[in-house]
Structure formats: C-alpha cells, structure tokens
Amino acid sequence: MSLKFKKNLVMILVVGFLGAVIGGVTWLLLFLLNLGIDFLWSFIPARIDLTFYPLMICALGGLLVGLWEKRFGPYPRELSEIMAEMKTGQKIPYNNLHIIGLAALLPLIFGxxxxxxxxxSGIIVGLCFWFSDKLKFTLTEVEExxxxGMAATMGVIFNSPLFGFINQIEDDDSISRIPKNTRMLLYFVGILGGFGAFRFLSDHIGGGSGLGNFPAIETLGNTEWxxxxxxxxxxxxxxxxYFVFKGLVKLAIRPLKDKVVVKAVLAGVILGGVGMxxxxxxxxxxxxxxxxxxGWESIGVxxxxxTAIVKLLITNVCLEMGWRGGHIFPVIFAGTAIGYAFAMILPIDPIFSVAVVTAALTGAILRKPLAVILLLLIxxxxxxxIPMAIGAVIGGAIPIPGFPGLGEKE
Incomplete structure (x- = not known):
C-alpha cells in the first residue's frame, strides 16, 4: 500500500467523520433555534397579551446582539473573509466556537x-482547524x-446535497493541490456524511429544516412560455x-459607523415595528x-x-446593522410572494409564476445559476x-448595480 494511497484513505475517513460532525452541529444549531423561537414567539405571547410585543422583543434582541458584538467582536464572520485569511497563511482559532454559536443564534431567535x-461558517472552519491540529494536515489541506465542510453545511441546511456541492465549486477558481478526482470524492463523502447524520438526528429526535414542496405545474401552455x-x-x-437596498442602508448608517449597539438596537426597532x-x-x-x-389567494396582490419588497429591505437592514446571518431563505420567500402576486394578475399557472420569479431573483443575488436550479428543485x-433554468440564467446575467457614494459595486 503506497504512502499516497494511505494519505488519501486517511483524508476520506477524516472528511467522512467531519461531515458527520458537521451534520450533528448543524442539527443542534437548528434544534436550539427552533426551541428559542417557539419559546419567545409562541409560549410567551400565549400567556402575555402585549400589543407592542414584537417591537419590544426585537429591540431587546438588538440590544443583546449589539452588546455581544461589542464584547466579543463581529461574529459570526463572513465565510469569504475567513477563507481570505486562510489563503494568506493565517490560522483560524477554534477556542471560541461557543461564542460564535450564540452570536449566530441570537439574531435568528429574535426574529x-x-x-x-x-x-x-466560523464554527465549521474552526472545527476543520481543530481536526488539522490533531492530524497534522498542511494549511492547504485544511483549506480544502x-x-x-461548507459544502456539507449548505447541503444539509437546504436539504439538497447536490446544491451544497455545486454552490461551493461553481465559481471556485482556486488552485487545488489535491487531485481533482480525489477532491470530488471528498466533497461527496463530506456532504453525504453530514446529510446522513442530520437526517438520523432529525428522524430520531426531531427538529431539522425544510422549504416545503410545491405541487406540479398543471398548465404549461403558450401563455406560460x-x-x-x-x-x-x-x-x-x-x-x-435588493442590491439598491443594500447600498441605501449602507449610506444611511454611515453616521453610526462605530456605534455597534445603537445600530443593532435600531435594526431591532425597525424589524419589530415593521413586523407588527x-x-x-x-x-x-x-x-x-x-x-x-x-393562503396566498387570501392575502391579495x-x-x-x-411584503416581498419590504422583506428584501429588512434583510439588508439586519445584515448591514449587525444582525449577522444568511440571505437565501428570505430571498426565496420574497420571490415566492412576488410569483404568487403575478399569478393573481396574469392568467398563468401559479406554480409556474413562482418558479420563474424565484429562480430569477435567487439567481440575480447568488450569481450561480446551476446551484440555484439544484436548490429550488428540492x-x-x-x-x-426548464422555466427555472431560464429564470436563473437571466437573473445571473443581470449586472449588479453600482451605488453612488459607496465607491464600489455591492
């Protein structure tokens, strides 16, 4: 047995085990998230009737988010920022994963x-460095x-292993020192390990996530095409x-640049006030x-x-004012609402309308058409x-607008 074969076998076993750990960590985070949301937004309101409850709770959430960031720093950090540090040879610490975990949960639990x-992202990368220290991998191998690990995480969260794989590699132009075939195998081993552990825990304990399933498109005729x-x-x-909103929010909060707590509380007030x-x-x-x-037909055009347009704005308010998290779920919801609205205006199949609009909106923001298609196929x-593919490709081809005053495209 050659040394190269032994090393590849060790890598496969490590990645498989790491994938299972990632699946378990992801399940635990979502399980705690659902418990927190149920307690704060179902258990308490059922016993205390307060008109301004959303406003007060979101403002409190903003205070906690701001104080946590002021005490420990801007966590969780963006994955792109973490990966950029790794490429310069910096080691990512893993002794603060509990701090990152609570920082990730706070804005989600508070609405x-x-x-x-x-x-x-920070938790997963930290775990990867912990594994590397124990098994003496090189920095390049840790980066891989x-x-x-992030591919496994995305596949687990969105219940789509192929999305996790394509989302990570679709725009990845980095040079790999691991052979391509071995690298592809490692991706699938990690993703399947994470997916398997997550499904096992969800089936036997509960929790998990899911975007639901739309029925089939009943009419796909000349009008739809x-x-x-x-x-x-x-x-x-x-x-x-969405990007214009991002630029507007950035400009609006410039005077509050260093006021971490004020920004987070203000974001909570806006979130709760609008949410009422x-x-x-x-x-x-x-x-x-x-x-x-x-219930879309009873809501009205x-x-x-x-709701869809304001949700895109509120997502940017949260992201730019210290409430850190992802934007894929809110974007999909906004696209769905807009798609249903146009189905009420036009004589077309509602699922067709939702599929095209959601794919185009998500494609415009993610800039990864194939990943979008695989995500939405769930x-x-x-x-x-085919309608989704058309929407995702057109959305991904639309240029990201620059915004005056920022000095860069957002």
Whole structure:
C-alpha cells in the first residue's frame, strides 16, 4: 500500500467523520433555534397579551446582539473573509466556537429576516482547524477540507446535497493541490456524511429544516412560455432592487459607523415595528413559506407585493446593522410572494409564476445559476426545471448595480 494511497484513505475517513460532525452541529444549531423561537414567539405571547410585543422583543434582541458584538467582536464572520485569511497563511482559532454559536443564534431567535447558513461558517472552519491540529494536515489541506465542510453545511441546511456541492465549486477558481478526482470524492463523502447524520438526528429526535414542496405545474401552455422571459425579468429587477437596498442602508448608517449597539438596537426597532404590520417580513421565511403556499389567494396582490419588497429591505437592514446571518431563505420567500402576486394578475399557472420569479431573483443575488436550479428543485416539481433554468440564467446575467457614494459595486 503506497504512502499516497494511505494519505488519501486517511483524508476520506477524516472528511467522512467531519461531515458527520458537521451534520450533528448543524442539527443542534437548528434544534436550539427552533426551541428559542417557539419559546419567545409562541409560549410567551400565549400567556402575555402585549400589543407592542414584537417591537419590544426585537429591540431587546438588538440590544443583546449589539452588546455581544461589542464584547466579543463581529461574529459570526463572513465565510469569504475567513477563507481570505486562510489563503494568506493565517490560522483560524477554534477556542471560541461557543461564542460564535450564540452570536449566530441570537439574531435568528429574535426574529431577524435571516437564514442560518452564514452563522455556521466560523464554527465549521474552526472545527476543520481543530481536526488539522490533531492530524497534522498542511494549511492547504485544511483549506480544502474547510471548503468541503461548507459544502456539507449548505447541503444539509437546504436539504439538497447536490446544491451544497455545486454552490461551493461553481465559481471556485482556486488552485487545488489535491487531485481533482480525489477532491470530488471528498466533497461527496463530506456532504453525504453530514446529510446522513442530520437526517438520523432529525428522524430520531426531531427538529431539522425544510422549504416545503410545491405541487406540479398543471398548465404549461403558450401563455406560460410567452410570459417566461417577462417574469424572469421581474425577478431579476427585484434582485437589482435588493442590491439598491443594500447600498441605501449602507449610506444611511454611515453616521453610526462605530456605534455597534445603537445600530443593532435600531435594526431591532425597525424589524419589530415593521413586523407588527407585515409579520411575514420577520424571520427567515422558511416556516412561513408553507403558510404562504396554502393562503396566498387570501392575502391579495398588493399585500404580497409590499411584503416581498419590504422583506428584501429588512434583510439588508439586519445584515448591514449587525444582525449577522444568511440571505437565501428570505430571498426565496420574497420571490415566492412576488410569483404568487403575478399569478393573481396574469392568467398563468401559479406554480409556474413562482418558479420563474424565484429562480430569477435567487439567481440575480447568488450569481450561480446551476446551484440555484439544484436548490429550488428540492421545492419545485420536475416539470419546473426548464422555466427555472431560464429564470436563473437571466437573473445571473443581470449586472449588479453600482451605488453612488459607496465607491464600489455591492
């Protein structure tokens, strides 16, 4: 048995075990998140009737988020920032994973319009360095394992192993020292290890996540195909609006640049205040999506449109003002609401409308058409593949708008 074969075998075993650990950590974070949300937003309100409860709770959440950041620093950090440090040879510490974990949970439990995916990045990379110290891997190998770990995390959170794989490699132009075939094998071993552990814990203990499933497209006729590009352009324009909101929020909070606590509390006040009138603008949108699927016709066109647009704004308010998290879940919810709104205006199949608009909006923001298609296939029926592909490609091709005063494209 050659030394190279032994090393590859060790890498496969380590990645498989690491994937299982990642699946377990992801399950635990989501389990604690659901417990916290149920306690704060179901248990207490059922016993205390306060008109301004969302405003008070979100403001309190903002205070805790701000104080936590002021005490421990801006956690969880962006994955791109962490990976950039790794490429310069810096070691990522892993003695503060509990701090990162609570920092990831706080904004989500207190109603932030955010997803959990970004909050796990620091934890996963920290675990990878812990493994590397124990097994004496080189920094380059740790970087590879960290990328595999993030692929496993994304696959687990969104219940889509292939999305986790494609999302990580679709725009990855880094030079790998691990042979391509071995690298692909490691990706799938890590993702399947994470997915298996997550499903085992979810099935036997409970918890987990999921975006729900849309029924099949019943009508796919000339009217739908005529409107596929206009609907894709609607979703793409919403994606551009998302970046405009991002720029506006950045400009608005410039005077508060160093006031960490003030920004976080203000974000909580905005979140809770808006949430009193538009409750769907709060939280990630993952659980609310099933409610939207069954009750969209009773909501009305105007409210669907307003909710979707405001949710894109509130997500940026949270992200730019210290409530750290992901944006994929809120974006999918916003695209779904807009798609249903246009289904009420136009004589088209509602699932077709939702599929195209959501794919275009998500594609415009993620800039990874193939990953978007694989992600949304978990939710949408197989006969939505071509409409989604058209939407995702058009959305991904729309340029990201620059914003005056920022000096860069956001």
């Amino acid at each position: 932030g319009s955010l997803g959990p995916e970004a909050g796990l 394992i960290a990328e595999i 005529t409107l596929v590009i206009p609907l894709a352009l609607v979703g793409s324009l919403l994606g551009m609006l 009138f538009l409750p769907y603008t709060m939280f990630s949108g993952e659980h609310q999506l099933s409610e939207l699927m069954h 105007a409210l669907l449109l307003v 939710m949408f029926p197989i006969n939505a593949v």
